[in-house]
Amino acid sequence: MTTLLIFVAQLLLPVAAAPLLTGFVRKIKARLLGRRGPPLLQPYRDLARLLRKEPILADNASWLFRGAPYGAFAAIWLAMTAIPTVATTTSPGLGLDLIAIAGLLGLARILIALAGMDVGTSFGGIGASREMTIGALAEPALFVAIIALAIIANSTALPDMSRAMSEGVGLRVSLALALGAIVMVAIAETGRIPVDNPATHLELTMVHEAMVLEYSGRHLAMIELGAMLKLVLYLSLIASIFAPWGLAHGGGAGDLGAALGLWLTKLAAGGFVLAVFETAIAKMRVFRYPEFLGAALLFGILGVVFLYISQHLK
Amino acid sequence: MSGVDQWALIGVAQTTLLALAVGGCLTNRRPVLIVPLYALAGLACLITLIAALGALLTAAPDAASRLVLPVGLPDIRSHLRLDGLSALLLVIVNTGGVAACVFGIGYDAHAAQPARVLAPFPLFLAGMNLVPLADDAFTFLVGWELMSLASWLLVLADHEHADNRRAGLVYLSMAAFGALALLMAFGALAGASGSYTFDAMRAATPSPRIAALAALALVLGAGSKAGLAPLHVWLPLAHPAAPSHVSALMSGAMTKVALYALMRGLLELTGTPQWWWGGILAVIGGLTAALGALQSLTQNDTKTLLAYSTIENIGVITAALGLAIAFKASGQRLEAGLALTAALFHALNHALFKPLLFLGAGAVLHGTGTRALDRLGGLIHRLRWTTPLVLIGCLAIAAVPPLNGFASEWLVFQSVLDATSLAHWEMKFATPVVGALLALAAALAAASFVRFFGIAFLGRPRDAAAADASEVAPSMLAAMAGLATLCLAFGALPGVPLDPLMRVAATMVDATGAMDRLLLGQGEGRTAWLAVAPHGDVTAVYAGLIAALGLAALTGLTVGLVSLASGSRPRRGPAWDCGFPDPRPQTQYTAASMAQPLRRIFGSVALAARDRVDMPAAGDTRPATFTSTLRDPAWRYVFDPLTGLVGRAADRLNALQFLAIRVYLSLMFAALIGLLAIVAIVR
Numbered sequence A: 001m002t003t004l005l006i007f008v009a010q011l012l013l014p015v016a017a018a019p020l021l022t023g024f025v026r027k028i029k030a031r032l033l034g035r036r037g038p039p040l041l042q043p044y045r046d047l048a049r050l051l052r053k054e055p056i057l058a059d060n061a062s063w064l065f066r067g068a069p070y071g072a073f074a075a076i077w078l079a080m081t082a083i084p085t086v087a088t089t090t091s092p093g094l095g096l097d098l099i100a101i102a103g104l105l106g107l108a109r110i111l112i113a114l115a116g117m118d119v120g121t122s123f124g125g126i127g128a129s130r131e132m133t134i135g136a137l138a139e140p141a142l143f144v145a146i147i148a149l150a151i152i153a154n155s156t157a158l159p160d161m162s163r164a165m166s167e168g169v170g171l172r173v174s175l176a177l178a179l180g181a182i183v184m185v186a187i188a189e190t191g192r193i194p195v196d197n198p199a200t201h202l203e204l205t206m207v208h209e210a211m212v213l214e215y216s217g218r219h220l221a222m223i224e225l226g227a228m229l230k231l232v233l234y235l236s237l238i239a240s241i242f243a244p245w246g247l248a249h250g251g252g253a254g255d256l257g258a259a260l261g262l263w264l265t266k267l268a269a270g271g272f273v274l275a276v277f278e279t280a281i282a283k284m285r286v287f288r289y290p291e292f293l294g295a296a297l298l299f300g301i302l303g304v305v306f307l308y309i310s311q312h313l314k
Numbered sequence B: 001m002s003g004v005d006q007w008a009l010i011g012v013a014q015t016t017l018l019a020l021a022v023g024g025c026l027t028n029r030r031p032v033l034i035v036p037l038y039a040l041a042g043l044a045c046l047i048t049l050i051a052a053l054g055a056l057l058t059a060a061p062d063a064a065s066r067l068v069l070p071v072g073l074p075d076i077r078s079h080l081r082l083d084g085l086s087a088l089l090l091v092i093v094n095t096g097g098v099a100a101c102v103f104g105i106g107y108d109a110h111a112a113q114p115a116r117v118l119a120p121f122p123l124f125l126a127g128m129n130l131v132p133l134a135d136d137a138f139t140f141l142v143g144w145e146l147m148s149l150a151s152w153l154l155v156l157a158d159h160e161h162a163d164n165r166r167a168g169l170v171y172l173s174m175a176a177f178g179a180l181a182l183l184m185a186f187g188a189l190a191g192a193s194g195s196y197t198f199d200a201m202r203a204a205t206p207s208p209r210i211a212a213l214a215a216l217a218l219v220l221g222a223g224s225k226a227g228l229a230p231l232h233v234w235l236p237l238a239h240p241a242a243p244s245h246v247s248a249l250m251s252g253a254m255t256k257v258a259l260y261a262l263m264r265g266l267l268e269l270t271g272t273p274q275w276w277w278g279g280i281l282a283v284i285g286g287l288t289a290a291l292g293a294l295q296s297l298t299q300n301d302t303k304t305l306l307a308y309s310t311i312e313n314i315g316v317i318t319a320a321l322g323l324a325i326a327f328k329a330s331g332q333r334l335e336a337g338l339a340l341t342a343a344l345f346h347a348l349n350h351a352l353f354k355p356l357l358f359l360g361a362g363a364v365l366h367g368t369g370t371r372a373l374d375r376l377g378g379l380i381h382r383l384r385w386t387t388p389l390v391l392i393g394c395l396a397i398a399a400v401p402p403l404n405g406f407a408s409e410w411l412v413f414q415s416v417l418d419a420t421s422l423a424h425w426e427m428k429f430a431t432p433v434v435g436a437l438l439a440l441a442a443a444l445a446a447a448s449f450v451r452f453f454g455i456a457f458l459g460r461p462r463d464a465a466a467a468d469a470s471e472v473a474p475s476m477l478a479a480m481a482g483l484a485t486l487c488l489a490f491g492a493l494p495g496v497p498l499d500p501l502m503r504v505a506a507t508m509v510d511a512t513g514a515m516d517r518l519l520l521g522q523g524e525g526r527t528a529w530l531a532v533a534p535h536g537d538v539t540a541v542y543a544g545l546i547a548a549l550g551l552a553a554l555t556g557l558t559v560g561l562v563s564l565a566s567g568s569r570p571r572r573g574p575a576w577d578c579g580f581p582d583p584r585p586q587t588q589y590t591a592a593s594m595a596q597p598l599r600r601i602f603g604s605v606a607l608a609a610r611d612r613v614d615m616p617a618a619g620d621t622r623p624a625t626f627t628s629t630l631r632d633p634a635w636r637y638v639f640d641p642l643t644g645l646v647g648r649a650a651d652r653l654n655a656l657q658f659l660a661i662r663v664y665l666s667l668m669f670a671a672l673i674g675l676l677a678i679v680a681i682v683r
Helices: A002-032 A042-052 A063-081 A098-118 A122-153 A158-166 A173-189 A217-242 A253-280 A286-313 B003-028 B031-058 B084-110 B120-133 B137-158 B162-190 B198-203 B208-226 B235-241 B244-269 B275-297 B302-329 B333-368 B386-397 B404-421 B425-457 B474-492 B495-508 B544-565 B591-606 B633-658 B661-682
Strands: A056-058 B065-069 B078-082 B571-573 B610-614 B625-629
Touching (some): A002 A042, A002 A063, A002 A217, A002 A253, A042 A217, A042 B544, A063 A098, A063 A217, A098 A217, A098 B404, A098 B425, A122 A173, A122 A286, A122 B591, A158 A217, A173 A217, A173 A286, A217 A253, A217 B544, A286 B425, A286 B591, B003 B031, B003 B065, B003 B078, B003 B120, B031 B084, B031 B120, B031 B495, B078 B084, B078 B120, B078 B137, B078 B198, B084 B120, B084 B244, B084 B333, B084 B474, B084 B495, B120 B244, B137 B162, B137 B235, B137 B244, B162 B235, B162 B244, B198 B244, B208 B244, B208 B275, B208 B302, B235 B244, B244 B302, B244 B333, B244 B495, B275 B302, B275 B425, B275 B591, B302 B333, B302 B425, B333 B386, B333 B404, B333 B474, B333 B495, B386 B404, B386 B474, B404 B425, B425 B591, B474 B495, B474 B544, B591 B610
Parallel strands (some): A056 B571
Antiparallel strands (some): B065 B078, B610 B625
């Protein structure tokens, strides 16, 4: 019974909470700018409105254009289920490790990039080109960070990593460097400032918005929800590795309730930090991306090197 | 199946192929022979495939079946041997062979001079089948040269184009260099006793210096055939020049035969490998992968793009092979077996999705008459069946779940994670670099194939050729569908192909017994094929079935829930495009503009890429131009200086042709004295 409960919770909770997190980040950003901001539940209303509206397809849109939003959303969702949110024991995404999560996010990215090119507009092309560029810069940094973490945790499966991390590996320089690398990759992959601006509709700075410009109605709703879920995914990923406290390793319902509360708190904390960071910083030029993600790669490599040295000194 | 039956089947099939080459010569005058010839060649490949599968699946891992043929040099004869690795190679070659023959039935029917393809084509297949079976250096080199020369003839099948003739010249020079290097390697390994059988080489223990020399010659010889940087320059010229189904075989099968020579040589024939061979090979592999992926991203020709992507995948396989050698030399048998399994699995997968993509490019060429990406577009509306098949190939090569390309790249990455446990500091520091290069290569490949598929199949037609494209013949679709099905199946159930591959790898690195736990639950009464779980230093699981079923289930669930929540059917309308849609197809992103950010970021350093815009001043009526140039570093730093040197030397030595007779006589005398002096000093 508990197993089933955990399974359903880890499958559905992230999707249910995703619009709330986005609403929260928008609210904080608005408050920091001195505005009142939209209500917390506004993203739910937006999604419901999009679902109701009649979608309009371009005359030459193909089956790939119609199917991609669902496929991409399912890929992000499946990746999300491999991350322990309340418990490490049961996971719907059992058998998918950190590398598979990166692969599934890659699948989502490819599907949306292809959909952006389907109608044959210049905006779709510019978005797809930039999105794949960001991916090519982010993946080496992510993989090197994974190497550092795998040396410490001795695993690439997230439940195992959470368990290993919560058993006390101490404070390490390498962990901080790997955290830095993963946070920078996460910012790039979720399309946040300074790499992309989720609120922009200025032509020259759009990346993600340019790809999905032709979408409307329920297709757009799935893409929006997918982007919101991706933010939850990266925050949960960082939380499950670097702040694994409170994750239920055993059964009890009380544990689960506490774990759920802690997870929501961690998401809120991550969202707050993100909002402050985004308010304080300006978006960078497209050709500054290599510097940003190159720094992430450097952090990852330094993390691995420091680990070797600390192992050697032991 | 007993050993004798296998040899009988293989023998009949190979003899048939040799006979078909004779029949192929007649097809210029009797085009009616084309279809039966392809059908018979396909049948021969199928028979060999069945025999090889039988050997791979049923034989004990270290069992090898031998045959000595009374042909060849006097007193040496031809030694043949069929073990796990040979059987795997036969499976790779003949799977591609069957697909290429089925595809060829529809593709080649309209060629002007079919004999130019059909005469060397069966010889090419026979050569690729002979190399893995050879168990002595002489037979090996005969098969190797048969493969090289037949494929050279196929590259020149369309010899009217100057580009193809240049490709043929470069290919022939590199093939000659490679064969020479292999000859040197075998010569060094045969030693003073001159025993050219592989059995004798396995039994001998060459001195470290000789073994290192032989390993170097092997890497140069086999690496040039496989396309390792910087010896890859011929590959993107030659592979696209051949007809598409031959390109599929050259990229899918012939490069694997070259890697076979590398594996057989470095893991078996050269004695105990040194750890630094593996380290150097892993770094070369990582660099080759990144360079190949980057070049593939910048090409405008569909088949050249695919050829560069072959270089990328060869790099990935070589990096895993390098790690396997380093592990074996360090005595970490389990990790060595895992890395070699990863290399073999990626080789098998690449032999499925690369032919699929080359056949897809052939279908596009057949349907539109062009290979230039910038003239294509919107084919998803015209080639309704080809498009989803090519999409499967693109997703597989982009290494995303749940396709087979991801399953093998995942294993390669696990080997990289294991490599952090290697004792040597050089290896420790090389490991994250190789890992980053491989991750970069995978991401660049994804960008490259989004570009390939997006420009060719999506968007609006850029040219009348693309607008009027027609779907290809059913036999061509069948060949692609077969390969695409295997890509899906091996992605969802990686355990099925991994089970025999693991046994082959374990035999190669003496890890039999240690590797039983690669597949989840083996020996515990659970289903072995469910998930892959390498139990090296880093524990992890990849369940392809969960990725495939999970994606299907969640997509279905999402579509169901959304259709419950919203009822209205979509309406069609003009594209939005921020309010300013432009009906001209030229306003779409092009192949060059799609690659521009990555070309500028990486290409300006690695490939000396330069973009030049010539914008006329106001009032000037000449057209604006944009030129984009790039230069392969291998040409720039290795081959251009080399060909320049050869050319200058030839110019100087040309004077020797016009001397007086007494000058010739004195030159000969001087040479004689010089040689005698050398002999005297060396003695």
